Amino acid sequence: MTKLLASFRLMAIPLAALVLSSQLQAIPIRVLAWDSEVAAMHLAIRDSKGVTVIESMHPSKRTAAYKIATGKTPLVVEALDLKGPDGKPITTEIKIPEGMKQPLLVIQPAEKPGDGIRIIVLEDDAKTFDWGSTRFINTTDKKLVFSYEKETVELPPSLEPVKVKPGGDARNMEVKFFSSDQLDRPFYSGIWEHDPELRTLIFLASVEDTGTGPVAMKMISEDRRNTKAADGKR
Structure with a gap:
């Protein structure tokens, strides 16, 4: 009986370690x-x-x-x-x-x-935030609208990202931003480059209109080619 209890204790120690490791995930x-x-x-x-x-x-x-x-x-x-x-x-x-x-x-x-x-x-997983896409986070208190080529996307006030993926080859695109209550007058228009090797995170934030528009944009792009090069050096 004593030998049986000793054997049980020896088995219980690695089992406890296994349970603990399953609770801790990196x-x-x-x-x-x-x-x-x-x-x-x-x-x-x-x-x-x-x-x-x-x-x-x-x-x-x-x-x-x-x-x-x-x-x-x-x-x-x-x-x-x-x-x-x-x-x-x-x-x-x-x-x-x-x-x-x-x-x-x-x-x-x-x-x-x-x-x-x-x-x-x-x-930030590339399977969700994939290459060639842009994610918008509208931190303003207004519903905004983003248009590119022939597409229109609503950007509600939320910390939940809205993803846009034009698809296709690298090219220049005309883009516009509107307030949802002024769809006939964009507060921003420009030419952006679409590159299937990039993914871009864009935060939209309210600012006082000083002639540059009521919304500021913070854009952070990441290039898959640079990521591959960095991985190759590790």
Whole structure:
């Protein structure tokens, strides 16, 4: 009987380790700074395994991917250069939707200085955000409309991206933006290049109309050719 119990204990130890490892999953997380103010901050991601400092943040380029352990312990971003009343770094929780494969953390400054940061979490997996497509995120409080060639796409106010994929070969396209209540008068028009090797994330934000229009655009493009070249050097 004693030998049987000893054998059971030996089997239970690796089984417990297996259960624990199944609860902790590592996913690749990349970070995009909203502006140069955020890019200059000293930030880190804390997971169940410890703290990972976020390096080389940039307003127009994603960071390298960090393998972050997800599980029961909440993921947070720590602002190492901003302290709360308790003297500890200000933390902001990372809320990753279930099933998201490759989160992109878009980090914005908080509305009030000294309050830390705000985080928008987006799916960045190429199977969802594929090459040759553009994703729009309308952060204004107005419904907008985007037109290209003979297509028209509604852009409701939401942090949920709206994807546009023209398809076909590389070419120039005439594009226009409208407010939904002024469809006869675009507030922006221009010629954009469609390239099936690029994918572009565009944030639309309200600004005071200073002659350039009521909406500002933040565009972040990524080139598959550069991604392949970087992968080949690793």
